[in-house]
Amino acid sequence: MDQEFEKMLAKGNEAIAMAAIDSGCLLYFGYPITPQNDIPEYLSKHLPALGGVFIQAESEIASINLLLGASATGARAMTSSSSPGISLMQEGISYMAGSELPGLIVNISRSGPGLGGISPSQGDYFQATRGGGHGDYRTIVLAPSSVQEMYDLTCLAFDLSDKYRNPAMILGDALIGQMKEPLVRRKRSKMDLPPKDWALTGAKGRKPNRLKSLYLQDGELSEHNWKLHQKYEQMKKEEVRFESFFTEDAKLIVAAFGSMARVSKTSVELAKEEGMKVGLLRPITLFPFPETAFYDLSQRVKLFLTVELNTGQMVEDVKLSAARDAQVYFYGRPPGSLPSPEEVLEEIKKYYRLGQG
Amino acid sequence: MELVFKRPECLIDIPFHFCPGCHHGIAHRLVAEAIDYFKIREKTIGVASVGCSVFMYDYFNVDVLEAPHGRASAVASGVKRAKKDRIVFTYQGDGDLAAIGIAEGIHTANRGENITIIFANNGIYGMTGGQMAPTTLLGQKTTTSPYGRDFTYDGYPIRMAEMLATLEGSAFVARVAVNNPANLMKAKRAIRKAFQMQIEEMGFSFVEVLLACPTNWGMTALEANRRVEEEMIPYFPLGILKERKMADYL
Amino acid sequence: MDSDPFYYDIIMAGFGGQGVLVIGNLLAYAAMMEGKHVTYLPVYGVEMRGGTANCTVVISSRQIGSPVVGSPHAAIVMNLPSLIKYEPLVLPEGLLFINSTLIEPKETYRKDIEILSIPVNEIAIDNGNPKLANMVALGAFNGKTKLVQMSSLFGSLEKVLDQRYHHLIPSNIKAIQLGAEFVRKMT
Numbered sequence: 001m002d003q004e005f006e007k008m009l010a011k012g013n014e015a016i017a018m019a020a021i022d023s024g025c026l027l028y029f030g031y032p033i034t035p036q037n038d039i040p041e042y043l044s045k046h047l048p049a050l051g052g053v054f055i056q057a058e059s060e061i062a063s064i065n066l067l068l069g070a071s072a073t074g075a076r077a078m079t080s081s082s083s084p085g086i087s088l089m090q091e092g093i094s095y096m097a098g099s100e101l102p103g104l105i106v107n108i109s110r111s112g113p114g115l116g117g118i119s120p121s122q123g124d125y126f127q128a129t130r131g132g133g134h135g136d137y138r139t140i141v142l143a144p145s146s147v148q149e150m151y152d153l154t155c156l157a158f159d160l161s162d163k164y165r166n167p168a169m170i171l172g173d174a175l176i177g178q179m180k181e182p183l184v185r186r187k188r189s190k191m192d193l194p195p196k197d198w199a200l201t202g203a204k205g206r207k208p209n210r211l212k213s214l215y216l217q218d219g220e221l222s223e224h225n226w227k228l229h230q231k232y233e234q235m236k237k238e239e240v241r242f243e244s245f246f247t248e249d250a251k252l253i254v255a256a257f258g259s260m261a262r263v264s265k266t267s268v269e270l271a272k273e274e275g276m277k278v279g280l281l282r283p284i285t286l287f288p289f290p291e292t293a294f295y296d297l298s299q300r301v302k303l304f305l306t307v308e309l310n311t312g313q314m315v316e317d318v319k320l321s322a323a324r325d326a327q328v329y330f331y332g333r334p335p336g337s338l339p340s341p342e343e344v345l346e347e348i349k350k351y352y353r354l355g356q357g
Numbered sequence: 358m359e360l361v362f363k364r365p366e367c368l369i370d371i372p373f374h375f376c377p378g379c380h381h382g383i384a385h386r387l388v389a390e391a392i393d394y395f396k397i398r399e400k401t402i403g404v405a406s407v408g409c410s411v412f413m414y415d416y417f418n419v420d421v422l423e424a425p426h427g428r429a430s431a432v433a434s435g436v437k438r439a440k441k442d443r444i445v446f447t448y449q450g451d452g453d454l455a456a457i458g459i460a461e462g463i464h465t466a467n468r469g470e471n472i473t474i475i476f477a478n479n480g481i482y483g484m485t486g487g488q489m490a491p492t493t494l495l496g497q498k499t500t501t502s503p504y505g506r507d508f509t510y511d512g513y514p515i516r517m518a519e520m521l522a523t524l525e526g527s528a529f530v531a532r533v534a535v536n537n538p539a540n541l542m543k544a545k546r547a548i549r550k551a552f553q554m555q556i557e558e559m560g561f562s563f564v565e566v567l568l569a570c571p572t573n574w575g576m577t578a579l580e581a582n583r584r585v586e587e588e589m590i591p592y593f594p595l596g597i598l599k600e601r602k603m604a605d606y607l
Numbered sequence: 608m609d610s611d612p613f614y615y616d617i618i619m620a621g622f623g624g625q626g627v628l629v630i631g632n633l634l635a636y637a638a639m640m641e642g643k644h645v646t647y648l649p650v651y652g653v654e655m656r657g658g659t660a661n662c663t664v665v666i667s668s669r670q671i672g673s674p675v676v677g678s679p680h681a682a683i684v685m686n687l688p689s690l691i692k693y694e695p696l697v698l699p700e701g702l703l704f705i706n707s708t709l710i711e712p713k714e715t716y717r718k719d720i721e722i723l724s725i726p727v728n729e730i731a732i733d734n735g736n737p738k739l740a741n742m743v744a745l746g747a748f749n750g751k752t753k754l755v756q757m758s759s760l761f762g763s764l765e766k767v768l769d770q771r772y773h774h775l776i777p778s779n780i781k782a783i784q785l786g787a788e789f790v791r792k793m794t
Contacts, residue, residue: 009636009647009766027439053438057431058464065428065461069404069435072422077439095425179674180632180647182639200420200436202443204399210414212405212423266672338675 010183012150012176013038016106017046018185019154020078025104026052027077029066031059031085034118035174036108039080060085064092064105071096071103072211074199076158080106083124084115086132093167094133097228098213100198102161104154105139106170108177111335120173120259121335125313128171129287136225138232140168140239141286143257147181152188153284159191160239164231165198171286173309175259175338232288241284242293246272250279252303252352255294255318257283259338264307266341271348278348286314294321303355304328307344309335327354365389367398369418378578380568381409381477383535384544385416387566388448388475391549392419395556401444404433406458408450409483427458430465433472444555446473452482455491455515462521469526469560473551476517476563479570480589487573491515494592499573518565518598528560528601532593534567536585540595547597559601567593613643613668615754616676618693620661621685621706626741630683631662632767633745637759638666646674659688666754683748685727685741690714704748706740723751723790730785739782746786757787 010018017039020028028043044054053070057063063079070077081089086107096103107128111121128141140160142153154170161168200209215221245265247253256264261282271278281297283290298304304322306315306329315330322328331347333339364370367389373382392398398419405413407426414421424432429447437445454462454476462474481499482488488501492514496505506514522530529551533544544566551562567589569581576584617634619627628649635647649662663679665671681702682693686709697703699719705712708728715722725747731740749755760783764776 007639009632009639009645027435029435055434055438055468058460061428062431062461062464065425065431066435066438068424068428069422069432069437070439071435072432073402073436073439073443075439077435091425092428095423099423175648175674178649180635180645180649181671181674182645200402200422201440202400202402203418203420208414208418209420210423211421212414214411214423262671263673263675265670269672338673340675340677341672 005184005186007182007184009180010147011038011178011180012144012147012172013108013178014042015147015150015183016080016154016170017042019151020104020158021046021050022185022187023076023155023158025076025078025158026050027070027075028053028079029055029057029063029070029077030079030081031057031063033082033085035110035177036080036082036106038177039106039108060088061092064089067103067105068092068096068099068101071101072099072200074196074201076162078104078106080108082108082110083112083121086124086127090127090133093139094131094135094137095213096167097131097137097139098135099211100165101167101211102165103167104157104161104170105167106154106172108172108174110174117335118174119335120175120309120338122173122258122260122309122313123335124171125286125308125310128169129289129317137228138235138287140164140166140235141171142168143171143284143286144176145258145261145282146176147179147183150176151183151185155188159188159193162193162196163191164235166231171258173259236288236291239285240288240290240293242290243280243282243284244293245280245282247279247281247297249277250301251277251355252279252305252348253297253301254278254280254305254307254344254348255283255314256280256307257286257314260307260309263339263341264344267344267348270341270345271352276348276352278352283314289317289321291317291321294318295323298322298326302326303351305348305351306330307339307347308332309338365393367392367418369416371415373416374412375409376572378569378571378581379409380479380535380566383541384475384477384566384568385413385448387535387545387548388446389417390545391552392444394549395552397444397552397556400442401446402436402440404429404436404445404447406447406449406453408453410448410450410477411484413448427453427456428461429453430458430470430472430474431461434465434468434470437470437472444552446475446552448475448477450483451476451478451480451490451492455517462517463524466521466561466563467524467526469528471555471558471560473555473562473564475548476565477568478517478565478593479568480514481570481573483570483573492517492593494588514592516593518563521563522598526561527563527599529554529562529597530599531563531597532565532567532595534585534590534595536567536569536582543595550600554601559603565593613666615667615681615752616663616665616679617681617683618661618663618676618679618696619683620659620689620693623660625660625685626738627660627683627685628662629767630741630745631664633760633763634749634755635664635666636763636767637755640759640762641755643667644669644671646671648674661689681748681752683744684710685744686710687714702752704744704751706744708740723747725786725789727786730789731782734782734785736778736782739779742779742782743786743789746783747790748786750787750790757783
């Protein structure tokens with residue numbers, strides 16, 4: 001047992017792989033792509049000894065469909081990729097949402113559009129939080145900002161995915177995926193999950209189970225979509241997670257997630273040292289988005305600065321969530337280089353002065 | 358009086374939606390009979406594809422999963438890998454397997470996935486209204502090859518069974534037809550054999566079934582049956598192309 | 608970050624195969640064992656194929672924000688291309704550690720930083736194992752900066768090195784000690 005709680009120095013990507021194993025996910029399907037190859041490499045090494053299955057599929061399209069099939073049997077299963085590969089998976093994710101199948105999709109995102117590059121980017125925020133594929137659905141999206149969170153949120157994602165019978169996504173980036181930090185493989189308290197009586201295991205002693213997303217009878221499909229909608233509403237009520245950092249007396253709130261939240265956190269500390277009242281609100285669940293947290297804060301704080309590694313995506317959700325009279329500003333950067341904490345601090349100062357009148 | 362013909366236990370007692378003269382119903386029945394024969398209904402999981410065969414879950418009295426278009430063999434691989442002791446089959450049309458899903462089909466065979474694919478080849482897209490398929494014959498008119506399929510334009514009809522038989526991963530590959538009683542009996546044996554191979558864990562099994570589509574061919578049922586004999590079989594010869602013996606496997 | 612009780616960041620760079628990623632890992636691991644917050648960030652992908660390797664290690668008494676560092680407190684450069692790339696970035700009054708077996712000290716230009724020249728390859732060769740130049744560098748660097756206890760570095764070896772290299776741990780320890788000794792004799 002001591003072994004289990006030992007502090008190790010682990011790569012973010014490996015933390016995800018370890019969390020999968022610790023969550024009872026013994027089925028992995030994927031196709032190599034930088035910068036997430038540590039995940040399939042780790043699992044290809046460790047799953048066989050655990051009686052699990054690792055398949056290097058012929059494409060991301062096959063990977064997501066292998067996941068769909070495995071998940072339909074009630075087993076925990078996952079795939080991982082990076083942005084272009086995640087685009088290829090969107091059809092399958094839509095089918096999974098439509099067929100109400102759980103399953104974990106990890107996106108260690110890189111920069112786009114197109115082949116783009118392999119540098120860290122947050123350009124997949126819209127794709128991740130708006131469903132990504134066709135149809136009116138959502139994916140549960142968790143955004144880790146440390147190696148420990150790569151582990152913890154992967155464990156949580158499996159639980160949430162099972163709880164809601166809906167695909168879940170970890171949205172990380174090359175920075176969090178490639179870096180090493182201290183990690184403890186701590187056990188999560190078990191979530192109370194419904195039985196998987198819908199799983200396809202062979203119709204023994206029961207009527208056949210059907211898993212499908214095609215609904216052609218009158219009214220059937222709209223009823224199905226309303227049911228999905230109810231799930232998303234329940235997620236918004238019960239599953240929102242965020243981190244508040246010095247928000248109590250803040251006059252300006254920085255909003256950032258994932259790797260940019262790390263940089264921004266340092267900037268907020270620097271601002272505090274210079275006597276500015278600045279806080280940080282970091283969404284951990286990107287869907288469901290912490291709408292209420294932003295709204296509540298905006299009753300008192302009127303200045304928001306959204307910092308992203310793109311040219312402006314999450315800022316739209318911050319604007320939608322904040323009260324009408326709040327000012328929501330944006331500082332972003334397309335892929336290529338990460339802003340330094342000092343650069344973000346300069347932006348904070350610029351907008352903070354506005355609040356001073 | 359002796360009961361000599363009844364509905365397989367594996368089929369649900371509702372009428373097929375298939376058009377008059379369509380062979381899908383016959384192929385469905387052969388699959389159902391094979392499942393009954395081996396008494397594996399309660400451990401069988403079917404994977405439906407997109408096309409006329411998508412409604413498989415309405416007809417088969419087994420657990421059924423619907424796959425995205427072309428992805429049935431990848432989905433079935435996922436099912437099988439998660440539940441190794443279950444019997445898993447797909448039923449895919451020519452668009453699903455030979456066009457949009459050809460990569461998944463080839464790689465599933467190449468991995469030697471211990472599943473069974475029933476490939477329904479009628480040389481045309483039925484559900485979408487008679488467009489050209491990868492298996493449409495040269496000269497054949499469809500709504501998207503109105504002047505007849507021209508190889509300089511559209512390429513050649515693909516022989517899936519031959520292609521998959523070349524792969525080391527495939528264990529059993531056959532092509533059959535159901536246009537007359539003699540062919541039907543051979544088809545029944547081949548489909549049964551395919552499931553047997555899976556039960557015996559011999560690896561990937563594949564049966565291509567030539568089907569008539571009178572509606573989209575613009576023919577009567579009898580004319581369509583004749584066309585299978587006179588036009589399809591000469592290009593898509595029937596027979597067992599590959600049958601792995603236990604000795605080869607080990 | 609100067610007002611932090613403790614904060615230090617280092618970029619280590621060299622040819623692929625010179626083992627800079629391993630010594631970065633060791634330093635981060637040792638600092639972690641001493642209860643510090645650490646991040647270790649290697650370069651990956653395209654840059655890796657160019658034949659140079661580098662990594663960034665941050666050690667702090669507080670939670671670490673960015674693991675990417677523009678201007679490090681120290682740089683360890685094991686070859687000339689790395690010197691050209693990283694010398695300009697070192698913070699004023701920072702430390703530039705150069706491998707003087709492969710880099711002529713006169714190639715450096717900065718006057719506002721401390722430059723420590725150690726012939727790590729020569730030391731390693733004299734010790735009978737040229738492959739351990741990276742460990743000599745780590746020992747010398749830590750002997751100079753005293754970021755972590757030597758014993759922590761030694762203890763980290765079995766955690767960082769793959770099992771199949773564990774029989775080499777004694778020679779790695781010796782190389783680290785030789786590096787530290789070389790620095791001690793300089794002062």
